[in-house]
Amino acid sequence: MRIPILKLHEYLLITIQVEMDDQTALQFQEDLLNKIHDTGAKGVVIDLTSVDMIDSFIAKVLGDVVRMSKLMGAQVVLTGIQPAVAITLIDLGISMREVSTALDLEQGLDKLRLELEG
Amino acid sequence: MDIQSCVEVRNEWDIVSARQLGRNMAKELGFGNVDQARITTAISELARNIYLYAGKGKICIEPIDQLGKKGLRIIAIDNGPGIREIRKVMQDGYTTSGGLGAGLPGVKRLMDEFSIESTVDVGTEISATKWLR
Numbered sequence: 011m012r013i014p015i016l017k018l019h020e021y022l023l024i025t026i027q028v029e030m031d032d033q034t035a036l037q038f039q040e041d042l043l044n045k046i047h048d049t050g051a052k053g054v055v056i057d058l059t060s061v062d063m064i065d066s067f068i069a070k071v072l073g074d075v076v077r078m079s080k081l082m083g084a085q086v087v088l089t090g091i092q093p094a095v096a097i098t099l100i101d102l103g104i105s106m107r108e109v110s111t112a113l114d115l116e117q118g119l120d121k122l123r124l125e126l127e128g
Numbered sequence: 129m130d131i132q133s134c135v136e137v138r139n140e141w142d143i144v145s146a147r148q149l150g151r152n153m154a155k156e157l158g159f160g161n162v163d164q165a166r167i168t169t170a171i172s173e174l175a176r177n178i179y180l181y182a183g184k185g186k187i188c189i190e191p192i193d194q195l196g197k198k199g200l201r202i203i204a205i206d207n208g209p210g211i212r213e214i215r216k217v218m219q220d221g222y223t224t225s226g227g228l229g230a231g232l233p234g235v236k237r238l239m240d241e242f243s244i245e246s247t248v249d250v251g252t253e254i255s256a257t258k259w260l261r
Contacts, residue, residue: 029148032140063147063165065172066234094165101166102173102234103220 013038015045021122022046022084023115025057035071042075046084053122054079057115059090069104076109085125087111089118132190135175137206138183143175146187150202153189157200158260166238167200167258173235174204174254182208182252192257199259202239207251214246 011034016023022045028034042054056072058064064072076086087110091099099106110125112118133153135146150171154164171187178185185206192199211217220233232254236242239256246252 029144031144062161063151063168063172065147065169065176066231067172067176092165094162097162098165098169098238101237102169103231103237104234 011037012041015042017045017049017051020050020052020126021119022049022051022054023057024055025060025115027060030061030068032067035068039071039075039078043078043082046079046082051084052126053119054084054086055115055118055122056086056088057090057118058088058095059092059114061090061095062092064091064095064099066102066104069099069102069106073106073109085110085122087118087121089113089115132188134186134188136184136186137175137178140179143172143179146175147172149187150189150200153191154200154258157191157198159200159258160261163258163261167202170235170238170256170258171202173231173238174202174256177232178204178206178208182206185251197259199240199257201255201257204254204256205251210248210250210252211244211246212248214244218244 011028013024013026079086089112091111112121133149135142135149137143137146147168151164151168154167159167175187188203190201192201217232235256240259241257244254
């Protein structure tokens with residue numbers, strides 16, 4: 011299973027709408043880094059509105075891909091984290107402190123624009 | 129209501145099956161969104177522990193009804209190496225896998241009741257319960 015990555019001007023948009031198994035998550039990590047490399051994208055929004063569970067493995071993959079993208083020169087914002095997912099992550103002891111987040115896709119793009127231009 | 133459903137955990141995809149089973153059962157029993165996420169995540173962590181440390185085992189999920197108090201119990205059983213120092217693995221931040229899996233303290237926080245029995249070279253059995261509020 012592959013998660014589609016869309017290009018919009020200098021940004022990449024991903025909306026995760028599948029139940030992610032480990033392989034899908036790792037494949038996504040690789041695909042995103044390759045896409046950043048190929049397109050020269052400066053900003054990435056990963057929208058998690060449809061994701062109803064993030065366990066420690068998926069959290070680690072997401073946190074890693076944010077740091078990896080940063081190494082390549084692209085900013086990543088995670089958007090749309092559901093209330094139940096936020097509660098569960100904190101219960102688990104995962105704060106994702108260094109990861110940039112926004113309420114929804116629109117605010118995520120605004121945040122990227124500010125970070126990249128300001 | 130004593131119908132127990134089990135999923136054998138042998139690979140990464142079984143982790144997904146186990147949590148789907150848990151989510152369906154939690155939904156059926158009437159758990160709200162947040163508790164459904166807690167239960168599903170706890171199952172995912174326990175199934176991953178089995179896959180990482182024991183290689184194989186099973187996750188069983190059962191509805192429970194104790195004097196009208198309803199809930200859901202997750203039982204994770206494996207015949208793996210067992211846990212030598214249970215007190216240590218129940219501490220936050222303790223890991224032998226380099227940070228894969230938030231560990232058992234996380235699962236304990238997600239659920240209402242938690243018990244663990246482990247014998248070195250015999251295996252581990254973890255039971256975790258969430259009550260319907």
